[in-house]
Amino acid sequence: MSSQQKPPVSARTQHISNGIATAHPITVARAAGAYLWDDQGKKYLDFVGGIGVLNVGHNHPRVVEAVRKQLDTFSHICFQVAAYDQYIDLAAQLNQMVGGAEHYKSVFLTTGAEAVENAIKIARAHTNRPGVIAFRGGFHGRTLMGMSLTGMSQPYRQNFGPLAPDIYHIPYPNEYRGVSTEKALVALQEVFDTQIAADRVAAIIIEPVQGDGGFIAAPAEFMRALRKKTEELGIMLICDEIQTGFGRTGKLFGFQHSGIQPDLVTVAKSLAGGLPISGVVGRAELMDAPLPGGLGGTYGGNPLGCAAALEVIKIFESENLVERSRAIGEQLLAGFEVLESRFKSIGHVRTIGAMAAVEFVTDRTSKEPDAAIAQRVIDAAREEGLLVIKCGVYRNVVRFICPLVISEQDVAEALGMFERALVAVKA
Missing domain, CATH: 3.40.640.10 (Type I PLP-dependent aspartate aminotransferase-like (Major domain))
Known part of the structure; x- marks a missing residue:
């Protein structure tokens, strides 16, 4: 790329409709399994999976x-x-x-x-x-x-x-x-x-x-x-x-x-x-x-x-991925419950299999949705190397949709990244 060319994010703004939103301001260069890398070489644990598309992971060799x-x-x-x-x-x-x-x-x-x-x-x-x-x-x-x-x-x-x-x-x-x-x-x-x-x-x-x-x-x-x-x-x-x-x-x-x-x-x-x-x-x-x-x-x-x-x-x-889904969910829920006890902005945590979410509120009594803190957590998690996205009618829920081929160690690492993001935004 010459010094006169615009960087990819600017090119996206110039050439792509504003009607399509992009959750993370990165450009992906390659992906494999539960990971992807941006064009700057940074590695991310992908807990979005193309929004639930990649249960067998990125570029599974057999696929x-x-x-x-x-x-x-x-x-x-x-x-x-x-x-x-x-x-x-x-x-x-x-x-x-x-x-x-x-x-x-x-x-x-x-x-x-x-x-x-x-x-x-x-x-x-x-x-x-x-x-x-x-x-x-x-x-x-x-x-x-x-x-x-x-x-x-x-x-x-x-x-x-x-x-x-x-x-x-x-x-x-x-x-x-x-x-x-x-x-x-x-x-x-x-x-x-x-x-x-x-x-x-x-x-x-x-x-x-x-x-x-x-x-x-x-x-x-x-x-x-x-x-x-x-x-x-x-x-x-x-x-x-x-x-x-x-x-x-x-x-x-x-x-x-x-x-x-x-x-x-x-x-x-x-x-x-x-x-x-x-x-x-x-x-x-x-x-x-x-x-x-x-x-x-x-x-x-x-x-x-x-x-x-x-x-x-x-x-x-x-690869017994249905069974693996249940194990991932159990590991995530155990981690979420620990975080729920520590961070007052977490109103509710839930998993069913590896379909997992954390709901953020302004306080636990009123349960008023807090979309702003959910977005700050998503952004902070990205800085830690974890990609997640939001959902919910009020956009106050952070969802976790990792590939089912992910290892137990990588799930633990993701929970650690999420915890550091919560600390960073004073959740």
């Missing part, structure tokens, strides 16, 4: 090799033009992983938002009903339907309306914020009583653990009650497993913690170890409701993504 091998045959076909084994094999495996002995089918797309959009289309096609119920604090993407389903006004909705019609929101159970299972179920009934009759509702979509909403797990009793209610009313239950899927919660899928069986499941993020692919997996009779041509997408189920995903599934089995 890299699978993609390289696929490149030698073909990189793109488009399944609407001609079939290929990689797409079919991946569907067969996911159908069994989600549906067990029941007959499930799959369709592959490119992004999580596309998966959500198509899950809604499938539910509407099957039920011939228009309504969809989602949850406050939920996140389902940035497309029109995804944004409409998302239960947060900022930064996602801004002045982008009008939103998609026939979408209704109810509170998500969150004991820390005073929303019990009972209150959430009462709110659901109120929607049926006052806004849309149950026989006009096609689907209820829920994250078993809210991701961007703050890493809040729905109680098992709520999930079971919701499943019972939807079955009684002929409403399709969609579990959005885009962030919770593939071992993040200590089970392969988040819905498995409550022992329910959803009608449709959306998958993406860690499905393919960093390659863009998403999907909808659902009961066969639902998946066959749209007429031929109603589903698809040019890049959906790209052969490179399918090849990567097939290898990711093998890695999960051979």
Whole structure:
């Protein structure tokens, strides 16, 4: 770079829309496993993982090799033009992983938002009903339907309306914020009583653990009650497993913690170890409701993504990553509880598997969210060499999304970095 050229951050400001935010003012040069390095050579422990995409870590050698091998045959076909084994094999495996002995089918797309959009289309096609119920604090993407389903006004909705019609929101159970299972179920009934009759509702979509909403797990009793209610009313239950899927919660899928069986499941993020692919997996009779041509997408189920995903599934089995997720969560929770006892700005700590978060408040009695200190902690952690990001409706939650291949020693080092960040900002 000549002395007259602008540095990368300035170039980013000049050439990239302000509408896309970047959490950390660094430029990445390379990455491997649980680490990445910036263009200045500084090394970071990555507890963001591409926002939950890299459960098998950066550049897992087996994923890299699978993609390289696929490149030698073909990189793109488009399944609407001609079939290929990689797409079919991946569907067969996911159908069994989600549906067990029941007959499930799959369709592959490119992004999580596309998966959500198509899950809604499938539910509407099957039920011939228009309504969809989602949850406050939920996140389902940035497309029109995804944004409409998302239960947060900022930064996602801004002045982008009008939103998609026939979408209704109810509170998500969150004991820390005073929303019990009972209150959430009462709110659901109120929607049926006052806004849309149950026989006009096609689907209820829920994250078993809210991701961007703050890493809040729905109680098992709520999930079971919701499943019972939807079955009684002929409403399709969609579990959005885009962030919770593939071992993040200590089970392969988040819905498995409550022992329910959803009608449709959306998958993406860690499905393919960093390659863009998403999907909808659902009961066969639902998946066959749209007429031929109603589903698809040019890049959906790209052969490179399918090849990567097939290898990711093998890695999960051979490296016991679901079990590793639970161990990571236990280690993080033990560390968080020690920090919670020392730093008064920590209002609540929570983990489910390796889906871990620390919520910051101005004081523990009022529980008033403190987004400012959360941001200062994130910035201080980066200086220590730890990358984390925020979440929550109030943006006062710091989330930890490390690759599941991370070592026990590296988790301990990350906790030490986080502690030093808390000290630095006088949390």
